[in-house]
Amino acid sequence: MGAQANAAPVIIKRKKVVKGGGHHGGAWKVAYADFVTAMMAFFMLMWLLNATTEQQRKGIADYFSPTIPINRVSGGGSGAFGGSSIFSEEALPQTGTGGISAGNTEGSGADEAAGAEEELKAIEELLMGRGGETMVMENAMRHIVTRITDEGLVIELFELEGIPLFDPTTDEPTQLLRDLTTLITATAKVVTNSIAIGGHVASDPVVLAQSPVWEKSAQRATSVRRLLENAGVAPKRIERVTGHANRKPVQKNTMAKRNNRIEVILLRNTSR
Known part of the structure; x- marks a missing residue:
């Protein structure tokens, strides 16, 4: 009787399991x-x-x-x-x-197109890379933008406010334009692509009865042709020289100096 009184009580714990809600696993x-x-x-x-x-x-x-x-x-x-x-x-x-x-002409044409595209990109990289050779060229490169189109590699030379490419009233090139055409010639000599030249001018601030924009753009394009040929470009590579007047401005303000520009295009080779 005494032994049972001294025995430790038995404690039973009941754990309530709640199903639903809480952790749902992984x-x-x-x-x-x-x-x-x-x-x-x-x-x-x-x-x-x-x-x-x-x-x-x-x-x-x-x-x-x-x-x-x-x-x-x-x-x-x-x-x-x-x-x-x-x-x-x-x-x-x-x-x-x-x-x-090997006999698939469509695939062959695609290969030729890809090759021509790579060639134009290489010329573009060569031109832009040469601009950093001297400080003069580095400053001149501010006046160049390039783009590859269906026609070929377009090298656009443009004026900035206060820094013209030509004498404002004539087609006489400035030293800046002479430096730029020398740079372009050095690059163009690496390839044999034909060349097209286009002249663009800004609109006159005053409406004139006989506007000279057509003559001026054509004369400036011709002046660049002479510069390229004098620098070493073979005359037979010049395919066309065109004056576009003020018909294709690159800025909404048609009188902006940025619209005075020359486009030298290295045309895609068609006899690859």
Whole structure:
């Protein structure tokens, strides 16, 4: 009797389990990861649509198409397609049976177009790189902008306020324009592309009965032709010299000095 009185009491704990609510496990993490992955794929798709050309998108689609077999030895390159990269302008992947064959004139034309594009870009980089060789050229480069168009590489020489390319009333070139044409000639000698020259002038502040803008633009373009030829450009490379008057201003204010400009175009080769 005494032993039982001294025994420790037995304590029973009851744990209440609540089902529903609270922690649901890790399933939501999997769903969230799938959502993030899908969003990343979506944004990559949107970026590719914006950053690639139609030909490049065609190349990407062909690569993932199960109907076009990929042969690792079909092309001459070491890329994923065994040929040209999908990011090469106007280039399609070369595959074993569904790609570009040697006799495919369309593919050959695309290759030629891509080659011409790369050539123009190389000329552009060469021209802009030469501008930093001296301080004089570096200052002169402020008057040059370039762009590649369907016609070729356009080298635009333009005036800034207070820094003209010609004597304001004549077609007599300033020293600045002479320096710029020397730079262009040094670059143009590297290639054999034909050349076109276009003159543009700003509108006169006063409306004149006989506006000289047509004559002035044509005379200035001719003056640049002479400068290029005197610097070493073969006369037979000059394909045309054109005066555009004030018909194509680059600024809304047609009287702005920025509209006084010369365009020297290295035309795309058509006999590649």
